[in-house]
Amino acid sequence: MVATLETTRSKPTREEAIYMIKSAPRIATLGENVPCPRCGQTLLYEQIGNSYVIECSDESCIRTGCRGI
Ligand SMILES: [Zn+2]
Numbered sequence: 593m594v595a596t597l598e599t600t601r602s603k604p605t606r607e608e609a610i611y612m613i614k615s616a617p618r619i620a621t622l623g624e625n626v627p628c629p630r631c632g633q634t635l636l637y638e639q640i641g642n643s644y645v646i647e648c649s650d651e652s653c654i655r656t657g658c659r660g661i
Contacts, residue, residue, distance in 0.1 A: 601655035
């Protein structure tokens with residue numbers, strides 16, 4: 593289940609969100625630098641309880657979240 597969390601960043605398109613969520617395990621477990629699908633800057637991963645968010649390192653770019661791992 594995918595949910596977009598409250599943020600100053602904007603909502604990604606469906607394609608961007610899918611890319612970001614697919615990239616999450618690579619960022620979280622392998623420590624890879626995955627580029628943002630929109631601007632090419634590094635994506636950041638943050639775990640919050642049993643949810644996580646993937647966001648661009650640019651605060652004016654995009655962010656998405658996923659609940660219930
Ligand atoms: Zn970006």
